[in-house]
Amino acid sequence: MINVVYRLKSPKFFEEAIDEIELDGVVVRPTYLSICQADQRYYQGSRPAEVLEKKLPMALIHEGIGEVVFDDSGKFSSGDNVVMIPNTPQGEDVCRANYSYKSKFRGSGFDGFTSDLVRLESDRVVKIPEDFNPHVAAFIELISVAYQGIVKFSQISITPKDTLGVWGDGNLGFITALLLKVKFPDSKVIVFGKHLENLNLFSFADEIYQIHNVPKNLAIDHAFECVGSSASQSAIEQIIDIINPQGIISLFGVSEYPVPINTRMILEKGLTVQGNSRSEREDFVGVVETLKQNPRMFEYLEKLVTTICEINTLNDLKEAFDKDHISHFGKTILKWNK
Incomplete structure (x- = not known):
């Protein structure tokens, strides 16, 4: 079957390419996609030149949902709404995929979801209910990243979870804080951020603080860093200063450069630093079930949807990325009409 793929050839320049798609596995027609910061780094050309040279041209986007067109496994019916899993294992390994x-990741190691059709293995697709808000469902992948980190945290934490701190007032901080409140309803969830206008959207949190105005005697049991970039250094410093002994620091923020950490105090307090990146099938399934059981989450998550762009042409796609780049909070959703 003929398929059209819309690839980033060089920073800020998309091109169409004709590919042949095999009619095996599950063939999905994308319907709603979501732009991630990683996509923007490719689009803006802010990744190192050698990385861009190696990976481009490439179709972007790894967050999205679609409609099943064909399935040779019989697990899905034509018209089923599904969330697509970008992580693609390439064989067994001792660690999570x-x-x-050995794993490949769409929109990073190979083509993402900006195409007319996407072929996936049946275990790379999870069915979602028809009544799910598609604008929120489009970024289930991002929610699944926070979800898997919280599951790992639950498995290794040994001290009380009375007070949980989240650093970062952006999209991932919002999602992580919301999931923590759902998973640990008896815990106090405190959010630390820089922008008061963003923090005021965290209406479900027990307390919010701007990072320069934190009470002197405040202490937390465990921390979740969702800041990233060079700003993660000051966030981690503040976390180490106020976290209780044997607490866990879960790191989610991505930085292109090395970040210094006060190892002396990590040793003194017996802290555990846990890295988190991407997610796997069980995390997508967990997110879908969590959303089913807690439908009110959609009301909060909708606050993250700041821009919805209909994509009919390559110029529409370019304009959507340009709009997203100047937005400092929220998600840009692409209604994929290609």
């Missing part, structure tokens, strides 16, 4: 060097 989302941390395995």
